Amino acid sequence: MTSLVTGGAGFIGSNLVRALIEGGSDVVVVDDFSTGLREHLPKSSRLTIVEADLADHAGLERLVRGCEYVFHLAAQVGVITSILDPVADAYANILGTVRLLAACRDSSVKKIVCSSSAAPFGEAKAERIDETHPQEPESFYALSKMSAERYAVLASSLLRLPTVCLRYFNVYGLPLSSSEYAGVISIFLDRLLKDEPLVIYGDGSQDRDFVYVADVVRANLLASRNGAAGAVYNIGTGTPTSILELAHLMSELANRTPRIDFRPFRPGEIRHSTAAIDRARADLGYEPAYDLRTGLGAMWAELWPAGMRRDP
Ligand SMILES: NC(=O)c1ccc[n+]([C@@H]2O[C@H](COP(=O)([O-])OP(=O)(O)OC[C@H]3O[C@@H](n4cnc5c(N)ncnc54)[C@H](O)[C@@H]3O)[C@@H](O)[C@H]2O)c1
Structure with missing residues (x-):
């Protein structure tokens, strides 16, 4: 084939x-x-x-x-x-x-x-x-x-x-992508490595289906x-994750205390976006195997097989 x-x-x-x-x-x-x-x-x-x-x-x-x-x-x-x-x-x-x-x-x-x-x-x-x-x-x-x-x-x-x-x-994963779709994950990762606060626009309640x-x-x-x-x-996964939850989860995986720099909400930014995946389930037999924690965990394991060090 x-x-x-x-x-x-x-x-x-x-x-x-x-x-x-x-x-x-x-x-x-x-x-x-x-x-x-x-x-x-x-x-x-x-x-x-x-x-x-x-x-x-x-x-x-x-x-x-x-x-x-x-x-x-x-x-x-x-x-x-x-x-x-x-x-x-x-x-x-x-x-x-x-x-x-x-x-x-x-x-x-x-x-x-x-x-x-x-x-x-x-x-x-x-x-x-x-x-x-x-x-x-x-x-x-x-x-x-x-x-x-x-x-x-x-x-x-x-x-x-x-x-x-x-x-x-x-979509997120490796190789790291800087596209607008999951660029926030690459940006948070970079900031965590540099031990810098994670910047969130608005209160972080805007959600995405990662x-x-x-x-x-x-x-x-x-x-x-x-x-x-x-x-x-x-x-998608059918599960929304707020950007604030993402910041906490990524900080936890990196063994860091979450430090967040809240900035004013950017006008035009989409607030909510989560997929209904019933059709893909029924017709394709599609079932997401990774929730965000396991997906990020798999990414982490590939980036740092021995676990991420606390010091960048
Ligand atoms: N990443 C996401 O979260 C996401 C979400 C929705 C849809 N998509 C779609 O998934 C697809 C893949 O996205 P990705 O994130 O891997 O992006 P990417 O930029 O990493 O991959 C796109 C690839 O297409 C190649 N390319 C661009 N223009 C080309 C052309 N004219 N001829 C030949 N090759 C060309 C690029 O060199 C690149 O290798 C795209 O169609 C994108 O619109 C991605």
Whole structure:
């Protein structure tokens, strides 16, 4: 079996590549290394790396022809970057997706699993956000991800492609990611190492659904087997964690007394965002294996196998 992974050198992509190879797959990675790094990828004779811009790669059809599964993760992921350069954002996220879908036409690909996002949901209007929750993108990034998802869904009927979209909430894990999704974990970690107070904007009651990268990888593998063509699934844990709870938990894991520097709430910041994951549970058999404590614990164990020292 051969899988094509776009954006395979990135944070989530490199974890997926490793899992696919461990599961016995051959893997072809297409990545332009705009944010991804070669060192994220495992050394394996099963891995082929193609350095290319997904939106502008003449050999894409040929690559797709040799693959049973396509996992599409390549994207411009920065919210602020999308506002500074909306053209580059739309090019990578919309055109990149459309080019990939077009390349999959008339192929024998069994499933195209697209990495979508919870970003277009914005502020939660319900305790849990299910797949029917209104989408009101507030950044070009959210808009480009929403558009890419709509292309993928429509391609299942118009082009008869077996697309499945996964809307990730806030993914964390290694390699450390500085994206807005779980950048707070990288920032808190850095501050804990420097023994500096953790900065919280507002009272810290704003919450997020932090989902460990290993669960997101498993969701991709499950979607490649069980996902219904044209379907969209939320991928999170279903459990909210406030930023204040996160600060306390990370301080505890680092053996530090929590020191928090409260600053004024930043206008525009989303207050609540937690996934309803019933659809993924029912259709994919997805069940998150990591709560935040165990996920952060696994991260810690990988970063500091002998346990974190008190002194930085
Ligand atoms: N990290 C999260 O919490 C999160 C949440 C929701 C959705 N997502 C989605 O998951 C996917 C992976 O995100 P990530 O956090 O691993 O980001 P990342 O930036 O680490 O990975 C993206 C990868 O895509 C590559 N890339 C970018 N533009 C490309 C292009 N035009 N051609 C080829 N390669 C290109 C980058 O070099 C990088 O390796 C993205 O589609 C993102 O929108 C991530």
